[in-house]
Amino acid sequence: MNKTIYDVAREAGVSMATVSRVLNGTAVVKEETKAKVLAAIELLGYRPNAVARGLASKRTKSIGVILPDVSDLFHAEILRGIEDIATMYQYHIILANSDAREAREIDLIGTMWEKQVDGLLFISEKITPDIVRTFEQAQLPVVLCATDDPEGRIPAVSIDNQSAARDAVDYFLEKGVRRIAYLGGPTAHPVTMERLKGYTAAFQAAGLPFDQELVLHADTLKYEDGYAQAKRFLDQGHTAEAVVAASDELALGYLNAVRDRGGKAPDDVLLLGFDNTRLSTMTRPELSVIAQPTYDLGAVSMRLLTKLLNDEQIDEYTVRLPHSIIERTSTQRNETAAEDPNR
Missing domain, CATH: 1.10.260.40 (lambda repressor-like DNA-binding domains)
Structure with missing residues (x-):
């Protein structure tokens, strides 16, 4: 290199x-x-x-964007928001994939600095002390997108992940469901752990016992790892009435693990994904989700960066965008779901 x-x-x-x-x-x-x-x-x-x-x-009128994987649907939609606002303010984008590896992220920050970008939009699984030191050395305006700095030192745009996960559990509790599993990513992933905090807080607030057996950690937020973790869980004889997954891909991995055992959703398990990527409506049953305003995450992040670059007034350096629950057939045990022959 x-x-x-x-x-x-x-x-x-x-x-x-x-x-x-x-x-x-x-x-x-x-x-x-x-x-x-x-x-x-x-x-x-x-x-x-x-x-x-x-x-x-x-000024080069260029913005560096470092993200884990441009082929990922969640990141691709964020990028659309970034590009649209960048074009509006006459900036062009220099894009780089980090593969979610810290060493590569640090190297790419240096590379972006060499290219004399005016500012940097950074999407990552984790903001480490070494990443923060590299930002400080580069002396570039930086905005985190769909990423949080636990110390609040860097401007950031995201959703409230704890609140979103808590809403997901409450959604099932209101349906009378009690045995609710959480399928998240690795324990080193701050976002998935924030969602786990919200999941556990919901049980605590409802005065219900928390069952550690129902907390599953896949190696990544990808489909294959969700499937592998769900298969392991089911092969061990465990069951769940409902599953809150930390990504749409994890939810679909659980769905297909159930299908491969002869089960169905929503008859045998209720499934709630996270993100609302295009995948959520491309499967049968269609996937209910905690929807992130993905396009807006990119657009608002880029707009915040332009404010930093142009010394405009900034009211909030940490922006929390609203999330919502979109209910589809993966959580509907009703006549409409029963009539769907493709479930």
């Missing part, structure tokens, strides 16, 4: 801005510091981007 300006800064123990000053001669730098930077450049074999250097200190 090519070395970036971030690698040079880390090796020399200085900020990326200092490395830029040495490369571009835009400001006086102490000889000792300059020597460290030049030594780091030689050691790493770093080759500066000549085009980016020529753009130093100028």
